[in-house]
Amino acid sequence: MKILVINCGSSSLKYQLLDMEGEKLLAKGLCERIGIDGHLTHKPQNGKPTFNEDVAMPTHTEAIAAVLDKLTSAQYGVVDSMSEIGAVGHRVVHGGEKFAASVRIDDAVLSAISECIPLAPLHNPANITGIEACKAVMGDVPQVAVFDTAFHQSMPGKAFMYAIPYEYYTDLKVRRYGFHGTSHRYVAKRAAEMLGKPLEELKLISCHMGNGSSICAIDGGRSVDTSMGFTPIAGLPMGTRCGDIDVSILEYLAANTGKDVKELTNILNKKSGVLGVSGISSDFRDLDNAAQEGNDRAALALEMFCYAVAKTVGGYVAAMNGVDGIIFTAGIGENSADTRAGICEYLGYLGISICSERNAKRGEDTFISTDDSRVRVMVIPTNEELVIARDTRDIVLGK
Ligand code: ADP
Numbered sequence: 001m002k003i004l005v006i007n008c009g010s011s012s013l014k015y016q017l018l019d020m021e022g023e024k025l026l027a028k029g030l031c032e033r034i035g036i037d038g039h040l041t042h043k044p045q046n047g048k049p050t051f052n053e054d055v056a057m058p059t060h061t062e063a064i065a066a067v068l069d070k071l072t073s074a075q076y077g078v079v080d081s082m083s084e085i086g087a088v089g090h091r092v093v094h095g096g097e098k099f100a101a102s103v104r105i106d107d108a109v110l111s112a113i114s115e116c117i118p119l120a121p122l123h124n125p126a127n128i129t130g131i132e133a134c135k136a137v138m139g140d141v142p143q144v145a146v147f148d149t150a151f152h153q154s155m156p157g158k159a160f161m162y163a164i165p166y167e168y169y170t171d172l173k174v175r176r177y178g179f180h181g182t183s184h185r186y187v188a189k190r191a192a193e194m195l196g197k198p199l200e201e202l203k204l205i206s207c208h209m210g211n212g213s214s215i216c217a218i219d220g221g222r223s224v225d226t227s228m229g230f231t232p233i234a235g236l237p238m239g240t241r242c243g244d245i246d247v248s249i250l251e252y253l254a255a256n257t258g259k260d261v262k263e264l265t266n267i268l269n270k271k272s273g274v275l276g277v278s279g280i281s282s283d284f285r286d287l288d289n290a291a292q293e294g295n296d297r298a299a300l301a302l303e304m305f306c307y308a309v310a311k312t313v314g315g316y317v318a319a320m321n322g323v324d325g326i327i328f329t330a331g332i333g334e335n336s337a338d339t340r341a342g343i344c345e346y347l348g349y350l351g352i353s354i355c356s357e358r359n360a361k362r363g364e365d366t367f368i369s370t371d372d373s374r375v376r377v378m379v380i381p382t383n384e385e386l387v388i389a390r391d392t393r394d395i396v397l398g399k
Pocket of ligand 1: 209210211212239282283284285330331332335336
């Protein structure tokens with residue numbers, strides 16, 4: 001079965017076409033500037049050339065049509081006709097408390113996703129637009145929603161509740177939801193394979209560290225705690241997000257800067273994190289370079305990040321009363337040996353030791369801990385699209 005995986009943003013749309021026989025990537029690409037003018041980058045994986053040109057995309061429907069046109073074209077295509085595509089899997093950011101697993105999309109599911117819009121006002125509307133555009137262009141081809149939040153629905157109340165009046169939870173759904181669930185689920189499964197043990201018997205801590213970063217405690221294959229919260233701003237300091245801060249800072253800043261809560265929240269989301277502290281960049285590569293050239297604020301931002309990750313990992317070891325494996329993934333987790341080493345330096349008390357030669361490897365599933373390390377430490381490149389495609393196949397085939 002061939003499956004089209006769609007990750008739809010408000011003005012962009014990322015896609016991959018996978019052949020589930022052998023889980024092979026057939027093509028991938030990106031539509032940008034949808035609703036503005038439109039640009040398509042399409043990369044077939046069969047040796048045909050890349051298409052990289054402006055294409056008019058007044059709405060997401062034209063974007064999907066352009067993608068299908070390229071996927072089936074003689075010059076850039078990877079399939080003969082649209083009928084070869086058996087199903088579409090969509091990344092959907094927020095499933096609230098309604099979805100603890102992926103689900104086939106019908107009208108009831110679509111309206112439940114709409115009901116979650118207040119929880120993810122920027123993301124869910126775009127995801128719905130992508131689903132509707134596929135329906136318009138592809139008709140009755142089965143569509144499946146895979147939620148960023150679903151994996152974390154297994155968290156117990158003690159982990160997902162905030163200590164605020166209970167009716168804010170019951171009436172307004174204020175609680176920890178967590179994000180990056182698809183990634184945490186993927187790397188946990190892969191870690192169990194690498195460790196040669198059933199996932200059900202393992203205590204794992206997954207560190208997804210990219211532009212957005214979150215950590216997840218996974219006990220027996222189930223998320224029991226995670227660092228992002230009601231929104232993705234919570235937890236670690238990130239590229240541009242502040243992570244956990246004292247909430248009273250908001251009122252204090254409002255009183256002393258003349259900015260309102262909306263403006264300040266925007267600053268906490270887009271101008272904070274390692275960018276805010278360093279004043280240089282949100283990209284860890286730039287910070288590494290600046291720190292090496294003696295920039296103290298860049299060095300401080302990097303130290304703060306490693307320290308926050310190490311503290312969270314320590315908390316999750318306590319939450320699970322132990323840990324068998326720690327996983328690093330996403331842009332920073334997969335690529336930055338210095339950040340991994342900086343974090344693991346704090347974890348010696350767990351009997352963790354890192355092999356610098358192994359830690360220098362890149363882009364492949366690998367152990368970076370030494371053979372005598374009491375806890376195994378792994379780097380596992382994440383693959384959210386593959387999880388979406390697998391879930392889509394399983395649901396459509398009724399597995
Ligand atoms: P997203 O969260 O947008 O999916 P990624 O997981 O792709 O992001 O992570 C992007 C981030 O990864 C970049 O901003 C950068 O900080 C970091 N990164 C990528 N390559 C490296 C590298 N070689 N060294 C350090 N950091 C890196």
